[in-house]
Amino acid sequence: MSTVEFSRVTKEFGDGTVALDSLSLTVEEGEFLVLLGPSGCGKSTALRLLAGLEEATSGDILIGGNRVNDLPPGARGLGMVFQSYALYPHMSVAENLGFGLRRGAHPTPIDEPEMAERVDGAVEMLGLREVIDRKPRELSGGQQQRVAIGRALVRRPSVLLMDEPLSNLDAKLRNRMRLEIRRLHELHGTTTVYVTHDQVEAMTLADRIAVLDGGRLQQHDRPLDAYHRPANSFVASFIGTPPMNLIEGEVRSNGFHSGELSFPLPAHLQNRTGSGFYGIRPECIGWLDSADAPEAVPATVIGYENLGSAAVIHLDVLGHEVTASHLAGSSTDMDVGGKISISLTHASAVLLEE
Numbered sequence: 001m002s003t004v005e006f007s008r009v010t011k012e013f014g015d016g017t018v019a020l021d022s023l024s025l026t027v028e029e030g031e032f033l034v035l036l037g038p039s040g041c042g043k044s045t046a047l048r049l050l051a052g053l054e055e056a057t058s059g060d061i062l063i064g065g066n067r068v069n070d071l072p073p074g075a076r077g078l079g080m081v082f083q084s085y086a087l088y089p090h091m092s093v094a095e096n097l098g099f100g101l102r103r104g105a106h107p108t109p110i111d112e113p114e115m116a117e118r119v120d121g122a123v124e125m126l127g128l129r130e131v132i133d134r135k136p137r138e139l140s141g142g143q144q145q146r147v148a149i150g151r152a153l154v155r156r157p158s159v160l161l162m163d164e165p166l167s168n169l170d171a172k173l174r175n176r177m178r179l180e181i182r183r184l185h186e187l188h189g190t191t192t193v194y195v196t197h198d199q200v201e202a203m204t205l206a207d208r209i210a211v212l213d214g215g216r217l218q219q220h221d222r223p224l225d226a227y228h229r230p231a232n233s234f235v236a237s238f239i240g241t242p243p244m245n246l247i248e249g250e251v252r253s254n255g256f257h258s259g260e261l262s263f264p265l266p267a268h269l270q271n272r273t274g275s276g277f278y279g280i281r282p283e284c285i286g287w288l289d290s291a292d293a294p295e296a297v298p299a300t301v302i303g304y305e306n307l308g309s310a311a312v313i314h315l316d317v318l319g320h321e322v323t324a325s326h327l328a329g330s331s332t333d334m335d336v337g338g339k340i341s342i343s344l345t346h347a348s349a350v351l352l353e354e
């Protein structure tokens with residue numbers, strides 16, 4: 001197990017594309033870090049630089065405190081799992097698992113009994129006993145994924161890298177494998193860097209998330225801290241389904257004002273001034289019985305989606321589109337076209353400058 005550090009790492013490709021712009025980030029020993037962001041944000045580039053598959057234009061990359069910029073991939077002590085599992089089609093499950101331990105494929109020689117023990121341990125841990133002699137084409141997607149993970153783990157890497165490893169699986173299997181990856185992490189405690197564009201994966205797997213956009217780090221935080229206290233409007237709208245509502249406007253006299261819309265700020269945001277975004281999560285919108293409450297804001301229901309366990313309500317709030325959600329069983333009347341009173345004044349709301 002090792003720490004990983006990016007220190008002001010920039011990657012500019014030959015055509016001038018800056019895929020990563022001065023990334024500084026530390027992954028603690030045994031930590032599960034998720035690099036999260038939309039397509040093209042630079043997350044795979046960060047992983048490829050760490051793996052040694054690309055060369056940084058500037059900055060330092062450290063593994064276990066040692067600068068590895070000039071080390072070839074095989075000498076960095078990493079295990080890698082990619083979106084395409086890249087299993088050897090002509091080899092059985094057992095052979096695929098053991099391949100990376102063979103002479104020439106592993107930096108230090110490993111004797112046969114040790115090799116057999118490690119492969120057996122992976123087979124047991126990943127539930128592959130029944131398919132041990134099968135070739136990859138005779139396996140389900142989930143089983144192939146497990147072999148790919150096992151193949152990385154038997155090498156006892158100091159850092160495990162995963163690039164969108166679940167994106168080829170259907171939704172149900174993805175959920176199961178997500179739990180399994182987290183369970184394996186608890187078991188081994190291997191420092192892990194995991195790339196995804198899926199914020200649910202990030203929220204459920206990560207000890208900490210690094211959110212990237214346009215090659216720049218937007219926030220590096222624990223999942224719930226990024227959820228409740230996003231650093232900016234990009235993070236606020238990227239994390240959470242439905243995303244946080246962001247209303248652009250002005251803060252004055254302890255109130256938030258945007259066009260015709262005005263409402264009192266919650267206590268923790270009072271005495272602020274200036275312009276920016278008022279952010280409130282859909283589940284924090286309050287339903288009021290009376291339009292007379294000081295924080296009451298009029299709203300019209302423009303859409304209602306019942307998801308079974310919860311409902312998503314789309315509202316027009318004096319010209320602003322606002323999304324609310326509530327758990328099933330709530331008695332709030334939500335007929336489309338209905339006029340209601342809501343409160344946007346909530347103790348977990350945020351004010352964001354950009």
Ligand code: ATP
Nearest residue numbers: 013015017019038039040041042043044045046197
């Ligand atoms: P995705 O989720 O789609 O894989 P990503 O966040 O992993 O996206 P990267 O693959 O890291 O993004 O790419 C970051 C940026 O660098 C993109 O604009 C991409 O087009 C560009 N890029 C990646 N590889 C190269 C290359 N070899 N040459 C030029 N530009 C590249």
